Amino acid sequence: MTAIFRPSANLAATLSLAFVAALLVFGVGWWWAWPRVDWSRHVRWYVVQPVPFSHEHHVAGLGIDCRFCHASVEVSWNAGLPPTYTCMTCHSQIWTNAELLAPVRQSLADNKPIVWNRVTDLPDYVYFNHSIHIAKGVGCSSCHGEVDRMPLTYKAKTLTMGFCLDCHRDPGPQLRPKDQIYNTQWQRSTDTPPPATLLAQYHVGGRALTDCSICHR
């Protein structure tokens, strides 16, 4: 009786099995790792904008406060983007002919808004509110990173639900004194009041911050 399989079939079978095993390991690894990789959440991806606005220049260089442009951050869920008029408060006086600023001048002349590309975007079923975080001692840089070191703005944190929950489970260490909220270089140091003091000072703790209904409606 002749053999059904030639000897080389052994090799083929082994290789196939190894390939399937490798695929399985790789697949599971991918499935596990992909959501955990910053790159997949577009962290540190620069976004091209119609005007290459530099936070580094305006914040670190000129010392303009965040609230000058993001004016509604203390009262609304929406931090607000500066209207063209805000840009033109200065740029009608300085850099009036700069090529880079042509779209801004055009926007004012045509009464057509500038269309910026989103850098951070939360899903529509998440209702993040800027005002309450500012009021309770969460600084801008906690989520937006060192914006004053960004020539072009990029997303600094993953902003996944896990990222939010890390803080909502234990907000104390993320809180900072009231006068440091808009300081994007702030770091917790030995002078910083302990988390428990800050929690008491901001009256944080009454609510179950991990309830679904805190962020989802």
Add this chain to the structure above:
Amino acid sequence: MSPVSRQWRSLDQLADDPSFVSRVAQEFPSLADALAAPSDRRRVLKLMAAAFAMGGLGGCDVGAPGGHLIPAVRVPPNIIPGLPNFYSTANVVNGYAAGIVVKHQMGRPIKVEGNPQHPASLGATDVFAQAQVLDFYDPDRAAAITAHGLPADRQLLQTALLTQRTKIAENHGTGFRVLTGTITSPTLAKQLDALLALYPAARWHQWEPVSRDNVWKGAVLAYGAPVESVPNLAAAEVIFAIDSDLLSSAPGHLRFARDFASRRNPSRTQKMSRLYAVEPTPTLIGSVADHRFIAGPKELHQILVALAAAILQGAPDSAAPDWVGKVAKDLNANQGRALVHIGPDRPAEMHALVHAINEKLGARGATLDLVEPVAHRPVGQGAPLSDLVSDMQAEKVTSLLVIDSNPVYAAPAALGFAEALKKIDFSLALTLTPNETSEAAIWAVPMAHAWESWSDARAYDGTASILQQQALPLYDGIDVHTMVALFTEPAPPAAQDMLQSTWKSRMNGDFAQAWHDALANGLVPNTASTKTNVSLRADAGSQRPPAPPDRPLTILFRPDPSLWDGRYANNAWLQELPRPLTKLTWDNPLLVAPARARQLKLRNGDRVRLSVGKAVMTAPIWIMPGQAPDCVVALLGSGRRHVGTVGQNAGYDFYPLTGRNDLPSLEKAADSVELACTDHHNLIFDMAGDIVRHGSLLRYAKDPRFLAGGQQEPQLYRWKPEGPAAWAMSVDLNACIGCNACVVACQSENNIPVVGKQQVIHEREMQWLRIDRYYEGNPDAPTSYFQPMLCMHCEQAPCEVVCPVGATVHDSEGLNVMVYNRCVGTRFCSNNCPYKVRRFNYFAFAQEEQRPPESRNPDVTVRGRGVMEKCTFCLQRIAEERITSDRENRPLGEFKTACQAACPTQAFSFGNMADPNSEVARRKQSPLDYALLADQNTHPRVTYEARIRNPNPDLDGDGG
């Protein structure tokens, strides 16, 4: 323990029809057909595999930041990104205003709230006001001027109007006619008077399809002037309503409902009022009456004559039923605290008699006031339309201006308006949406929506409001004031300037400040009509109403509770709103009494042939328990032939039968149709029938807690949410009049989609809040009860334990929350919900809706296909208050859910139960408080206050 009673919703349920019972016993009856269909295993496996694959793909998140951010070039004043703005205006129905406040998000109107300062609203709204959001964004609205059916523009219109002005001026207005609805706008009244002064031979015709002519004519018979009678139900202890629209559609009905409800809960009012109602077909006021009597037109006549005899002459008539004498005795015994009200469908002589009765009962100055007329020249509405048509037929009319009126559709067909219109050289129809009249007129001009232009109007008591512009026009519409002015001058001032010139002389003090205040408050102070001192004419009490002809069948034409005279037919929220008493949607079958249905062997949906003289039409029927056997009710407003994609050909048009005196006849036709009725949807199973608890005032006086919820079952495990607040609701069944305002308010606030007639038939309607209407007793004359049903937010929620993915969970403040993103659509939760308040998105209903995304509430997720949803207690409003109070470091304040805010009778009370001073905590202490299906141990956070009736011991020993 509460009395065990048999409560039923639909006649099939009462009859225990076996097919009905087995159908509704399933959670998803519409799936029965699909499950029964044979399918081979291979196909099932293929479909399952495909579903897994698609489901897996659908769960993938691309994670890429996308989209754009577009800041304004210059931020308009008072706008902060993300925060709403509120601007007051008024909603005008049939000429009468009720104050509203429109909520804007970044300049876009998204929600209507009542105006607490306005006397006709007091913070409440009706269904029409709520649904204005959808009307405003309606893509079917008239967008362009047409002439002879061809596109035209303003330039062409101006040229045509120039010719008209010259021609009309030359012959002093001969042949020029204006047709409008009821007008209360002081500015428009002034303009029309000026127009008629300029063109003395011109005539102005006033006409409403649902007319209040009898009311005004009755006042003229009784007092010699069309004075307006303004009831004060808060002062009335005995009320007799004769075929009345007091709580449903009379001008000021929201206010009347509030005042009425203030005397209906014995745990909060000193003395509960007593309401008698007599009517040929059930209405809202009849449904909440302590004694409801059924009477056709002929008996109504006898009853009123007997009542007049008993009260005015002190000698009851023996021909009338003997209850009339007892009611008269009760009314007489409550001099100065009694009120009789009669609806606009009864003849003017009856109204005059009622005026005389009220005077005799000392009602004037106590339970009602007579004030100067509110409408501009109200008397004689019906006659002028027939005059107009006869003049048109005689070719005496050369130019006709129709303002926001639809006579081609709604005028009595016997008049022949449509044919007469063809004889006119120049006809111009100003309409919001293209309709039958704009189609037939030579010029069709789009009208600016009330939110796109300036106007003014007066409320039931005369209080004037300025209707301010809410948004820039979406379409190139012309407002009413400009249109009228264009007939006198080529370039009239802007509507806002016309308004200011009217009000400059009528406002006191600094005009700029007074104008600003009037806009901010939504009303002009001290503009209510003054009380009149006219005295009753001597012959008012001796009026003899003409006896109705003795006919075996009378057709009653009534406005549809949702579509009114047809003007709201293109509004999907209103079309899909289950009508208060029939729970029908998208349709208007002929309503017949159970006795007549038995006689003709008719079942719901069977078609009948209804003929009046030469007019014949075929329509399905619906059996209406509690209707007079000699009456059938035809609801007007459906069957529009030219209206837009939503209302086109939905339902049946009964207008062709109106205005005829022939003897109607009714016979069974061959077939039957399926009707979209929600009455048997979401049935609650309770063997004891202990759903709506009710009892009599006498028993309440003996033991106030006789209806209170029984003992909770003992249990091993009890978990109570321990958050800083405990959100809860109490619903007062004594207050609910079933008006549906809450349902539309909820739909508007929570981005709830409509599903269409076919899906309603499949039991897939999406409204989170429904009002169940229960009957008890004999189907020929049952008593009815309303019960608003929404998610009970059970502390021990049966839905939560069966969810395999944790998509419905409890939060620390006692909310049963729905996490849409976790939901995979198993529908186990709905199956396990004893209250049947969960709704499933069988299709992408929201995405398929024809409404722009900017019309939605941005604070609420728009749910996708395959997701379960339900009432969230307006979580977005809770979150807003939570955040604001935390930001300001203050305790939680009071705020209202959408249903609570809209409710005219304050039946809902919502708040933090953990705070003993909150309204809801106080209401839950009421001796009437009970939990629905308490034996299921769900510990619902929504509880009800049982309904107490106050029957006359002379008529009914116990009544409860």
